[in-house]
Amino acid sequence: MNKEQGVKDCNALCVMRYGVKEKPLHPLFLFTALCTLITLLFSIPLDAADKAEIKNIRSWSSQGYTRVIIDLSQPVEFTKKRLSSPDRLYFDLKNSKIPREIQNNLPVGDGILKSVRAGQFDPDTVRIVLDLETMDDFNAYILDDPAKLVIDVNAKKPEKLVVTRRVVVLDPGHGGHDPGAVGKKGLQEKDVVLNVALKIKEILSKEPNIEVVLTRDRDVFIRLEERSLIALQKEADLFVSIHANASPNRGARGIETYLQNWTNEEEAIRVAARENYVSLKRMKEKMAQYKSDDLGKILSDLNRDYKRDESVALANYIQSSLYSNVARVHAKTVNLGVKQAMFFVLMGASMPPSILAEVSFVSNPEEERLLASDSYRGVIAKSIASGIKTYFSSSAPVQKVAVVKKGDRGNWDDLPRSADVHAKPSRASFAGR
Numbered sequence: 001m002n003k004e005q006g007v008k009d010c011n012a013l014c015v016m017r018y019g020v021k022e023k024p025l026h027p028l029f030l031f032t033a034l035c036t037l038i039t040l041l042f043s044i045p046l047d048a049a050d051k052a053e054i055k056n057i058r059s060w061s062s063q064g065y066t067r068v069i070i071d072l073s074q075p076v077e078f079t080k081k082r083l084s085s086p087d088r089l090y091f092d093l094k095n096s097k098i099p100r101e102i103q104n105n106l107p108v109g110d111g112i113l114k115s116v117r118a119g120q121f122d123p124d125t126v127r128i129v130l131d132l133e134t135m136d137d138f139n140a141y142i143l144d145d146p147a148k149l150v151i152d153v154n155a156k157k158p159e160k161l162v163v164t165r166r167v168v169v170l171d172p173g174h175g176g177h178d179p180g181a182v183g184k185k186g187l188q189e190k191d192v193v194l195n196v197a198l199k200i201k202e203i204l205s206k207e208p209n210i211e212v213v214l215t216r217d218r219d220v221f222i223r224l225e226e227r228s229l230i231a232l233q234k235e236a237d238l239f240v241s242i243h244a245n246a247s248p249n250r251g252a253r254g255i256e257t258y259l260q261n262w263t264n265e266e267e268a269i270r271v272a273a274r275e276n277y278v279s280l281k282r283m284k285e286k287m288a289q290y291k292s293d294d295l296g297k298i299l300s301d302l303n304r305d306y307k308r309d310e311s312v313a314l315a316n317y318i319q320s321s322l323y324s325n326v327a328r329v330h331a332k333t334v335n336l337g338v339k340q341a342m343f344f345v346l347m348g349a350s351m352p353p354s355i356l357a358e359v360s361f362v363s364n365p366e367e368e369r370l371l372a373s374d375s376y377r378g379v380i381a382k383s384i385a386s387g388i389k390t391y392f393s394s395s396a397p398v399q400k401v402a403v404v405k406k407g408d409r410g411n412w413d414d415l416p417r418s419a420d421v422h423a424k425p426s427r428a429s430f431a432g433r
């Protein structure tokens with residue numbers, strides 16, 4: 001690199017860095033710029049340069065909603081407040097003024113707002129007042145370009161005029177010549193569950209929108225398929241079958257709630273066999289038959305037909321309500337959780353969300369004594385009623401369950417595990433787990 005080129009490069013760099021700094025500004029240019037600036041400053045009145053001006057006040061009304069727009073010369077800061085007697089909102093726009101020619105009283109009369117008023121509250125503040133007829137809430141914000149204050153006022157939502165009537169079918173198990181489980185002291189399941197169902201009916205009948213239907217209201221035998229038919233004929237919104245548990249193990253105790261689905265759990269199959277009036281051996285034979293036919297299809301039919309998500313939600317609400325309330329009066333109770341098994345009484349292609357509750361063990365001496373008492377039955381009835389009400393008031397199912405994929409055929413290990421339906425850990429388990 002020669003010396004001359006080095007200087008040239010340096011100059012190029014200097015120009016890049018400092019622009020034309022080396023060239024002094026012409027005095028005439030400076031004078032002209034200064035004059036322009038002064039002229040500009042004095043052409044804008046000092047007042048308007050400082051303060052935002054209200055340009056216009058507008059409003060739109062629609063169903064349940066009113067929008068008020070305050071057009072401004074520039075964005076402002078504002079404060080807002082709601083006052084009562086009479087009910088009104090006001091917004092103080094800081095550093096603002098309202099010209100005399102602006103219409104400062106705008107009647108609205110849409111059922112939400114009576115009117116919008118504006119005025120110079122003090123030399124620096126414009127106050128906008130919205131006189132309210134009925135309001136639920138409001139939102140106010142400044143938009144730029146062009147500047148405006150937007151106030152959205154929402155009306156109180158009208159009371160729901162459409163009343164949804166819910167039909168609950170309660171199914172006290174057994175009856176007539178079928179006593180169900182019988183305790184050591186002779187307490188019969190059929191009497192306990194009928195009494196509990198009648199108590200639930202009494203509680204739920206106080207709800208204006210719930211109609212309760214019982215599959216039996218006296219000591220009479222009704223076949224399992226007739227019970228589910230009642231749910232279908234009444235177009236029930238849910239079906240709750242009420243039972244008391246029994247086990248060859250007298251120490252077995254606690255509460256469990258079932259929904260309709262395939263299971264491999266020995267205890268669940270035993271419970272289903274007893275409630276289905278078949279022997280454990282026959283129940284296993286029937287299941288083996290299902291398995292050899294086309295288990296994958298049966299499982300997907302079960303998922304589709306039994307409104308699984310809703311049934312899981314219903315079972316969880318009832319189980320947790322039962323356990324938490326019973327535990328207060330019977331500390332030794334056990335939360336056996338939400339389980340699944342195949343119950344004939346819950347079968348039917350169009351059944352509503354359905355569960356079967358085993359409220360305590362008649363075979364356990366202590367629980368037999370409790371089940372014989374009116375107060376314990378009252379706690380159980382109240383708990384189930386409360387679970388049903390919670391289910392109705394919840395809009396969506398609480399959790400999803402595993403969906404059985406097509407092609408899952410006869411592989412016992414691929415079946416949905418009981419954990420899929422548990423809200424809380426329980427002692428339920430599948431064979432081989």
Ligand SMILES: [Zn+2]
Nearest residue numbers: 173180243244
């Ligand atoms: Zn039973």
